[in-house]
Amino acid sequence: MNLAPKVPSGPLEEKWTRYRSTVKLVSPANKGNFTVIVVGTGLAGASAAATLADLGYNVLVFCFQDSARRAHSVAAQGGINAAKNYRNDGDSTMRLFSETVAGGDFRSREANVYRLAEISGGIIDQCVAQGVPFAREYSGYLANRSFGGSLVSRTFYCRGQTGQQLLLGAYSALCHQVTLGRVKVFARTEMLDLVVAGGRARGIVTRDLVTGRVEAHAADAVLLATGGYANVFFLSTNARGANATAIWRAYRRGAGFANPCFTQIHPTCIPQSGHYQSKLPLMSEALRNDGRVWVPKLKGDTRDPAEIPESERDYYLERMYPGYGNLAPRDIASRATKRVCDEGYGVGVSGRGVYLDLTGATARLGEDAVRERYGNLFEMYECITGEEPWKAPMRIYPAPHYTMGGLWVDYGLQSTIAGLFVLGEANFSDHGANRLGASALMQGLADGYFIIPYTLGEYFAGAILEKVSPADQKFTEAQKEVEDRVARLLSVQGRRTVDSFHRELGAVLWEHCGMSRDAAGLRAATGKIRALRGQFWEDVRVPGDAADLNQELEKAGRVADYLELGELMCRDALAREESCGCHFREEFQTTDGEAMRDDGRFCHVAVWEFAAEDREPARYVEPLTFEAVKPAERSYK
Amino acid sequence: MRLTLHIWRQRNRNDRGRFVKYEINDVSPDMSFLEMLDVLNQRLIEHGEEPVAFEHDCREGICGCCGMVINGVANGPEKGTTVCQLHLRHFRDGDVIYIEPWRSRAFPAIKDLVVDRSALDRIMQAGGFISVRAGSAPEANTVLIPKETAELAMDAAGCIGCGACVASCPNGAAALFVAAKISHLGLLPQGQPERHRRARAMVRQMDREGFGACSNHRECEAVCPKRISIRFIALANRDFLKESLAPSEATSGKAKNAKK
Numbered sequence: 001m002n003l004a005p006k007v008p009s010g011p012l013e014e015k016w017t018r019y020r021s022t023v024k025l026v027s028p029a030n031k032g033n034f035t036v037i038v039v040g041t042g043l044a045g046a047s048a049a050a051t052l053a054d055l056g057y058n059v060l061v062f063c064f065q066d067s068a069r070r071a072h073s074v075a076a077q078g079g080i081n082a083a084k085n086y087r088n089d090g091d092s093t094m095r096l097f098s099e100t101v102a103g104g105d106f107r108s109r110e111a112n113v114y115r116l117a118e119i120s121g122g123i124i125d126q127c128v129a130q131g132v133p134f135a136r137e138y139s140g141y142l143a144n145r146s147f148g149g150s151l152v153s154r155t156f157y158c159r160g161q162t163g164q165q166l167l168l169g170a171y172s173a174l175c176h177q178v179t180l181g182r183v184k185v186f187a188r189t190e191m192l193d194l195v196v197a198g199g200r201a202r203g204i205v206t207r208d209l210v211t212g213r214v215e216a217h218a219a220d221a222v223l224l225a226t227g228g229y230a231n232v233f234f235l236s237t238n239a240r241g242a243n244a245t246a247i248w249r250a251y252r253r254g255a256g257f258a259n260p261c262f263t264q265i266h267p268t269c270i271p272q273s274g275h276y277q278s279k280l281p282l283m284s285e286a287l288r289n290d291g292r293v294w295v296p297k298l299k300g301d302t303r304d305p306a307e308i309p310e311s312e313r314d315y316y317l318e319r320m321y322p323g324y325g326n327l328a329p330r331d332i333a334s335r336a337t338k339r340v341c342d343e344g345y346g347v348g349v350s351g352r353g354v355y356l357d358l359t360g361a362t363a364r365l366g367e368d369a370v371r372e373r374y375g376n377l378f379e380m381y382e383c384i385t386g387e388e389p390w391k392a393p394m395r396i397y398p399a400p401h402y403t404m405g406g407l408w409v410d411y412g413l414q415s416t417i418a419g420l421f422v423l424g425e426a427n428f429s430d431h432g433a434n435r436l437g438a439s440a441l442m443q444g445l446a447d448g449y450f451i452i453p454y455t456l457g458e459y460f461a462g463a464i465l466e467k468v469s470p471a472d473q474k475f476t477e478a479q480k481e482v483e484d485r486v487a488r489l490l491s492v493q494g495r496r497t498v499d500s501f502h503r504e505l506g507a508v509l510w511e512h513c514g515m516s517r518d519a520a521g522l523r524a525a526t527g528k529i530r531a532l533r534g535q536f537w538e539d540v541r542v543p544g545d546a547a548d549l550n551q552e553l554e555k556a557g558r559v560a561d562y563l564e565l566g567e568l569m570c571r572d573a574l575a576r577e578e579s580c581g582c583h584f585r586e587e588f589q590t591t592d593g594e595a596m597r598d599d600g601r602f603c604h605v606a607v608w609e610f611a612a613e614d615r616e617p618a619r620y621v622e623p624l625t626f627e628a629v630k631p632a633e634r635s636y637k
Numbered sequence: 638m639r640l641t642l643h644i645w646r647q648r649n650r651n652d653r654g655r656f657v658k659y660e661i662n663d664v665s666p667d668m669s670f671l672e673m674l675d676v677l678n679q680r681l682i683e684h685g686e687e688p689v690a691f692e693h694d695c696r697e698g699i700c701g702c703c704g705m706v707i708n709g710v711a712n713g714p715e716k717g718t719t720v721c722q723l724h725l726r727h728f729r730d731g732d733v734i735y736i737e738p739w740r741s742r743a744f745p746a747i748k749d750l751v752v753d754r755s756a757l758d759r760i761m762q763a764g765g766f767i768s769v770r771a772g773s774a775p776e777a778n779t780v781l782i783p784k785e786t787a788e789l790a791m792d793a794a795g796c797i798g799c800g801a802c803v804a805s806c807p808n809g810a811a812a813l814f815v816a817a818k819i820s821h822l823g824l825l826p827q828g829q830p831e832r833h834r835r836a837r838a839m840v841r842q843m844d845r846e847g848f849g850a851c852s853n854h855r856e857c858e859a860v861c862p863k864r865i866s867i868r869f870i871a872l873a874n875r876d877f878l879k880e881s882l883a884p885s886e887a888t889s890g891k892a893k894n895a896k897k
């Protein structure tokens with residue numbers, strides 16, 4: 001597998017500028033001869049589609065929701081980073097870059113991260129111009145808040161609805177291009193396979209979710225911006241429909257899958273309260289700006305939190321990580337929370353919870369000020385739990401949230417299949433082994449607005465692309481395979497629901513491939529997942545038929561893919577014999593329980609190549625080298 | 638808790654549809670309304686029946702997928718909430734609950750509780766944007782926006798496009814949806830150049846899609862899960878009227894384009 005990262009030469013600070021000024025271009029008159037498929041309308045997909053159309057390409061856009069505006073990005077809450085240094089507090093491109101590399105525990109590609117930091121400011125300019133109503137100071141200037149893993153305040157936000165507003169900005173740009181006739185949007189249409197012809201990605205096979213029609217679409221390049229796979233755990237903070245099918249199908253067609261075991265468990269989510277629960281809503285990291293995390297010092301203390309005096313509270317993040325306190329990065333905060341709960345200090349009926357306390361901030365700043373900053377988050381908490389966070393601390397616990405792993409891409413966002421580009425959370429990209437808060441929105445928009453327009457142009461300018469059509473054999477074969485698989489899912493007619501398999505898979509992964517992992521557990525999990533996959537294909541029950549809106553059928557296809565992906569996650573976690581970022585192997589820790597990296601053996605991206613069904617996938621590596629920031633032990637103390 | 642549900646079942650657009658009664662007797666008050674439907678659906682599948690189709694995604698009140706009419710009220714009895722955020726603690730043990738889809742001329746039925754809301758997308762495509770190219774934006778802090786203006790724009794921008802306003806309106810108007818977008822962009826300095834033509838294009842498209850006219854029933858405001866105020870309708874009307882009285886060159890061109 002060719003894993004050449006194709007990073008431009010020259011000093012770090014000049015790579016992107018050099019790339020842009022020397023990259024081959026497609027003539028304006030010629031752009032209209034190229035058709036680009038964009039799967040996904042989240043921040044990455046919508047921004048890419050709108051920008052490419054604006055440049056003159058023909059763009060076909062796909063999403064499974066009924067409208068492009070509902071992509072999962074809409075749910076992002078806290079904010080988006082940019083190294084504007086509006087606060088004069090020491091921010092710079094270099095600092096955002098080095099914090100992101102360190103935050104990712106030195107498992108990301110330096111050149112990509114630097115470019116991300118460099119582009120970040122332009123994203124804010126673009127969004128403001130589109131009418132994104134970012135929070136402002138009384139002076140009319142843009143306001144900022146702080147996020148974890150950073151000592152500067154560089155996060156831009158729209159109350160607790162930043163993702164919604166950024167997405168509406170990108171969606172409105174997309175709408176404009178639809179009116180101009182350069183974009184065609186296929187909503188309620190799910191990509192179920194990738195078509196590779198002549199060694200290049202040339203199309204996709206989709207199913208119309210309303211009519212059931214399976215169809216092939218041809219193009220000159222395919223962009224996947226299909227989001228992350230945290231839903232593999234069943235319970236997560238992600239939208240229910242978020243899934244791995246697009247990237248998994250591409251993996252099976254030859255795209256390398258990088259670091260599948262790098263999954264972010266977010267420290268502050270609403271804990272599980274019943275078996276019927278369908279998701280674990282996030283309480284944004286922004287709350288840790290003004291909130292303090294604590295547990296009672298006494299094990300099993302069931303007193304009302306208000307009755308527990310200060311001296312009997314353990315503000316464990318402040319105690320363990322005085323340098324960053326409540327703003328310690330997510331992997332660190334989650335693990336600390338798990339530890340205090342494992343030791344018996346957890347609160348709530350299950351003991352799987354800690355307090356996130358904003359009552360002090362409310363008393364200090366007043367209810368109005370707190371409401372203005374976090375109003376909708378508080379309402380959400382109240383809605384779900386029936387408790388008022390103004391008056392009593394919230395109860396929170398870590399939950400699966402984001403996936404740093406994804407399809408491997410080079411500097412130009414191209415996967416190991418020529419002509420297949422991967423953007424946003426779907427690629428493995430810039431966050432290494434742990435993502436810092438407010439950087440996914442930044443990455444998605446950087447990929448879409450500012451990177452892909454150049455790198456896709458370079459691909460087209462340098463490639464000779466033969467004409468293809470959905471009637472070609474590669475297309476009809478792929479279409480037939482999709483139809484057969486749909487028929488097979490419907491034909492099992494067993495006894496168990498799709499959800500029951502998904503829950504069981506999620507429980508296995510949470511137990512063995514969640515916040516802490518060890519070799520024995522990972523081996524056991526692999527066996528369990530394989531067995532579960534066997535049962536699935538023998539005993540799943542999918543009601544209804546294929547020629548209709550059939551939501552169980554949609555879910556069944558996604559869960560079938562998760563049952564394969566889950567195994568790869570465990571395999572990857574087993575092979576990585578070190579602890580780094582989110583990936584905590586019990587066997588590899590310092591005496592005070594911190595992650596112990598092994599830079600000698602594992603300073604690389606692990607990339608998996610699909611072999612045939614039931615053959616072991618092959619593991620390749622892209623070595624990582626660090627020039628600007630030297631790998632050091634991360635310290636947030 | 639024990640509940641009796643009457644749920645609208647309709648195979649597809651051509652089917653006439655009917656209410657079907659389901660008894661459900663072991664749900665917890667801490668469940669969300671959608672989790673109750675999940676439980677019902679799991680049971681239906683286990684009994685070899687087809688589950689109830691309903692839309693949902695984020696389950697935290699922001700994607701706008703999950704709208705339905707509960708006991709005659711769009712999005713149910715709690716003010717300012719989407720259905721995914723409605724919890725059973727707001728119902729009483731033994732309650733009888735009628736659940737049906739949005740009903741509006743502009744939202745054709747698809748299946749059970751799922752309808753086609755693409756008319757809202759087409760209104761946005763007609764003019765719900767500021768035309769700005771990636772790369773041409775000025776430095777963000779060169780445009781100062783008073784905090785009050787930004788907050789007001791944000792109040793309007795919070796619309797999740799669920800369509801409850803349409804479903805609750807006796808005339809089937811989309812006035813609140815359209816006004817929220819016109820106001821959001823029209824309040825901001827960046828939105829000024831296209832302000833009037835935007836209002837006009839969006840309102841025209843709304844008419845074309847078969848939405849009714851607003852006659853100030855205020856039902857929309859009462860059911861809006863994001864509590865968007867009908868003050869925005871008055872605000873947007875001003876932009877629209879101004880444009881109708883003195884249409885700009887560009888608008889007339891654009892309107893011609895949109896027609897074809």
Ligand SMILES: Cc1cc2nc3c(=O)[nH]c(=O)nc-3n(C[C@H](O)[C@H](O)[C@H](O)COP(=O)(O)OP(=O)(O)OC[C@H]3O[C@@H](n4cnc5c(N)ncnc54)[C@H](O)[C@@H]3O)c2cc1C
Nearest residue numbers: 040041042043044064073078079191227424425438440441
């Ligand atoms: C609750 C929550 C809060 C968050 N808050 C923040 C925050 O404050 N700051 C931050 O930086 N990040 C945040 N994140 C992370 C961030 O929101 C996501 O990483 C980011 O939005 C992903 O964007 P995306 O464009 O890559 O994909 P998504 O927004 O997930 O979009 C995926 C798109 O792909 C489509 N799709 C997927 N599969 C298929 C298929 N097979 N066929 C057709 N279409 C398909 C979907 O329809 C959708 O349009 C948050 C995440 C969550 C869950």
Ligand code: FES
Nearest residue numbers: 694696701703721
């Ligand atoms: S499911 Fe997203 S608003 Fe209800």
